[in-house]
Amino acid sequence: MDLNIWTKRYFDENSKIEWPCPSCNTSSLNLIKEKLHHEETASSKKFRSENEDWEIEWIQLVFNGQLTCKNCGEVVFFTGTGNPEHTGYYDQVLDEYNDQYTNFFTPTFFQPLIKLFNIPDKCSEELLMEIENSFKLFWCDLPSCANKIRISLEILMNEQGVKKFEIRGGKRVPISLHKRIENYNHSEIKDLLLAIKWIGNTGSHIGDIETIDILEAYRLLEFSLNKIYNDEIKELKKITKEINKRKGTRKRE
Structure with a gap:
């Protein structure tokens, strides 16, 4: 069991997915970007409208998406939460600062389930x-x-x-x-x-x-x-x- 795979519970739309496929158990799951959908929650919108000192990192998102295994073709649907985080950087070539935000997502449910380790066949x-x-x-x-x-x-x-x-x-x-x-x-x-x-x-x-x-x-x-x-x-x-x-x-x- 590789703990490093599981300690990172979040991803963005450009992340390499390392969670194992539920069917073939290979690290071959691929995020289908065009099927990753997210919306801001109603409570997040309300909080934004009522606070003058509001900041973009406080946005709360919900998402649903699809993973497909490149090895066996298994399809995995998943849902969860997310929020934007500041990922700006300084471009030394252009001598300018790029101010940008990236949405990061944390899953709360997979179907079929993702197995964190292989359970022996002899288990009841x-x-x-x-x-x-x-x-x-x-x-x-x-x-x-x-x-x-x-x-x-x-x-x-x-x-x-x-x-x-x-x-x-x-x-x-x-x-x-x-x-x-x-x-x-x-x-x-x-x-x-x-x-x-x-x-x-x-x-x-x-x-x-x-x-x-x-x-x-x-x-x-x-x-x-x-x-x-x-x-x-x-x-x-x-x-x-x-x-x-x-x-x-x-x-x-």
Whole structure:
């Protein structure tokens, strides 16, 4: 997962789009300039008319647009917000200052969704959907995105067979996610999952969370899922155990 791609959430009409295609996963998305439409919001117009000291950078825009993949032909529609920023520069050749503004846009929704990392094929449909729901929220609601990531850990623990309840005082009591992760028998990634949980807690309960926090959680989650579902050593150990148990070749389906 390349964090640099995702830390830059904005673009202008001349930007090179680096987000991966939802279908072929290549960085081949191309912005269709003639289909990028934007308008100033009503509240922005009202504020402009009521303030004498108004400046152009205060304009608030909404936009919709289209991306097309040059590799597979996938079409992606997206929407979001924007505003003009001063991009003037001094031309040393002409010895003059060029005063100009450029509209920059920040997406809030993609259809089909943009995947921030590749989820292993062996993940269950439930876990896949929860992580993909977090991808949708990454663009518009970081605290809710963090909460979805935390929920994905609950699902992961369920699927890994980690106990959800314990008997305490004769009653069936839920086990906290923190304790469930500590009880998980995959020692190599236990600390990684706890770190993801803390980020999820911050988003869920405090709400003070930044883009880089979510990206770090995704980076840890991507590594953890690959260790669980794509770990070649784990697969080889399983094969070895089955052969030794049967004292011969493995049973095939």
